[in-house]
Amino acid sequence: MSFDFLWQGMNVALLPQNLLIGLIGCFLGTIIGCLPAIGPINGIALLLPIAYTSGLAPESTLILLASIYYGAEYGGRISSILLNVPGDAGAVMTALDGYPMARKGEATKALAISGISSFIGGMLAVVAMTFLAVPLSWLAIKFGPAEYFVLMVFAFATLGSMVGHQPVKTLLGCVLGLMLTTIGLDATSGAYRFTFDQPELHDGIEFIILVIGLFSISEVLLMLESQVKGALKPLVVSGAYPSWSEIRFIWWPSVRATVVGFVIGVLPGTGASVASAVSYTTEKRISDKNGTFGHGDMRGLAAPEAANNAAATGAFVPMLTLGVPGSGTTAVMLGALMLYNIQPGPQLFVEQPKLVGGLIASMYIGNILLLIMNLPMVQLFARMLLLPNWVLIPGITALSILGVYSAFASVMSVVIMFGIGIVGYLLRKLGFDMAPIILGFVLGKVMEVNMRNALAISGGEFSIFFSSTLSLVLWVLAALVVCLPWWLRRRQARLAG
């Protein structure tokens, strides 16, 4: 894409009407993002008919929907950091370091850092999209089942970073997460697995039910235990924003996570949850020298946030260039384009320069608007933690129940969420981390389906996993991720000795 293209797009996006639409979209998206399970898909699905029937031009509709999308990616972090209730799938890893920061009284700083790293991730990803959208679309085509499988192997290799002083618990958590993905209809053979004739289990365990159960309900149970012991103290909330040195400190982790997030976002079927999980484990592998990740480390918060936003932007690449949606939300947006009789694909850049240029330009403006809008509001959001526990904790429980009920309209889903919450509570008491369970769950389904599809294509030949250059590159990267830190540690010990 040339600068002329972008210039033409800026002329569209900077029209007062489109600026206002972008602002409304960002605001609505932020609100929608904080509410668990509403998510950008539902927000877009809710507003699409209104936008269409009100006679908005296609580019204005797309600007509205896109700004809701990345507004929601910003907003998803708020409940995740403050309440340990992830607003959407991409915000799950944010809770791992964001929530401990909030508990330490650094809620304002945590929210500001997540806003800044989201901005870095979003902005750099839009720049990458501006210049690399068309060439990058080849990557999406090159990824077949075998390459997806090896990508998942690479993602699991980064899991080595999660292994702390009790590696067995990390591995057990990961296997438990993988096991949960086997519940429900097996897409390859049509067999029902572990459903025990219960229709509620036919679609498997939904991610949002698992996450809210594991994080939010188990947290309420832990707080209740502290309350009974008299150990639950009111939180202190410092109004301090991050300093320049702290912003510099999170710059490189955010940039690294943006690269990981954007590339994963470009690949259809992976999405923000995989992007944030892989970027978190990668960053932990690179930076966590003192075991501070998981205890309120700023880099552990910045990495998944930057990746989350970069993936959201990356998901537009296959949608616009190939007509293949990179995520559920972009699938709804694809539907929106079709409502206007616009066929996405390689010709879209030539046939609809105003629309594509306007959309990309609106992302630049949207990211700036979101940062300006969000930074002054973080102190307001952080003050929510000053509410007494007897107001805050019923609120967390209500938000959890509503998040699941409004997404699935099923009481049984809420009951399952409480069941998962009890298991999560017991596992946390036993010293298990929740992150490996989530990682196993996020990666497990993609891994199994693609492994079996690849073997079906090759007629059972395992050599398919080594047959393309891309696969080989990914194998080498996986081997490096596992071996390099071990080799470096050995070398350091030899030099020290």
Add this chain to the structure above:
Amino acid sequence: MSQPSAAELARRQRVIGRASAAVLMIFAMVYGYFGLTIEYSFSSDPIGPRGFPAGLAVTLFLLGGWYWLQPGASEDMPERAGIVAAATFLAVSLASVLAMDWIGFVPAMTILMSAIARLFGASWPLSLVNGVGQALTWWLLFGPLLGGTLPKGPLGF
């Protein structure tokens, strides 16, 4: 009551860890059994729907064995008062959720929100005010404002 010694705490943690390992190993066997009895008529790949669960069952069993040998540190299990509070929270939550379709969203949430507020130290009057206020706020937000479908009950909300 005197605090248990460090040796006693370590012994207790070892017992808890080993009991959890045993539960996980039994779970692996049960999961493996059901995994191997999955019924299917056709599979386009050589592994089939049983292969992945079988591999996971074996892995979990082996890891369970490792956990048995090295249970590591864990937190102490809650005392009686903690268990009673947790059981009350779960019982009221489940009862309210299951009753939601019958009595409606706002009454069910009022009961739940009031009970949780009470568990977290609010007086009865404050708990009730909090319960009614939160139930109505959440209903307004997720119902009329966001267009969600919430259980109506005889009162219509």
